Amino acid sequence: MRPRLFLAASLSCATVLAVAHAGASAPGGRAPNMASNGRQPHVNYMTECQGCHMPDGRGIAGRVPAMKGELYRFLDVEGGRAFLVQVPGSANSKLSDADLSALLNWLIPAMGGPAKGGFTPYTPQEVAAYRGKRMVDVVGTRANLIARFPAEAPRTN
């Protein structure tokens, strides 16, 4: 809070208004954290995610679900876009909203989803809004979404 207040105080009036507007556009009421750790999305995946999800996204049988060929399917059901951000591995990571949105926009095609341009990319604002709402029942929410996946090749897990 303190750095933001300091920042706001040192900015011009017009910029302050823009910052306030960015905050207002996030329904959670939180302005997106636009910081970047300077790493490419795939590097952030390597350091923050692949210990559980594995380098190729195959996961760990019985513990971490496979993403490969599966991840993009969440985008086809209502609530799925929010889920990919609110799932604890994403939401609770130390990545900023800007870095997490970039990571997801890289991850979806990398895991066999539509290429960049084939889906609506996440924005830091959208990620901030979803992160502002805590998901209570992860397992139940996930099962509900999967039950509503449009018919396709059978899932393996």
Ligand code: HEC
């Ligand atoms: C400690 C292990 C762990 C780490 C680290 C982790 N995840 Fe996950 N992730 C899981 C598990 C387990 C699930 C299944 C849902 C649940 O139970 O949380 C999951 C589910 C997901 C999903 C939804 C896909 C699905 O099939 O449910 C996404 C998206 C995701 N993680 C992204 C990430 C990202 C991005 C990172 C790194 C910033 C990350 N995860 C780090 C364990 C992890």
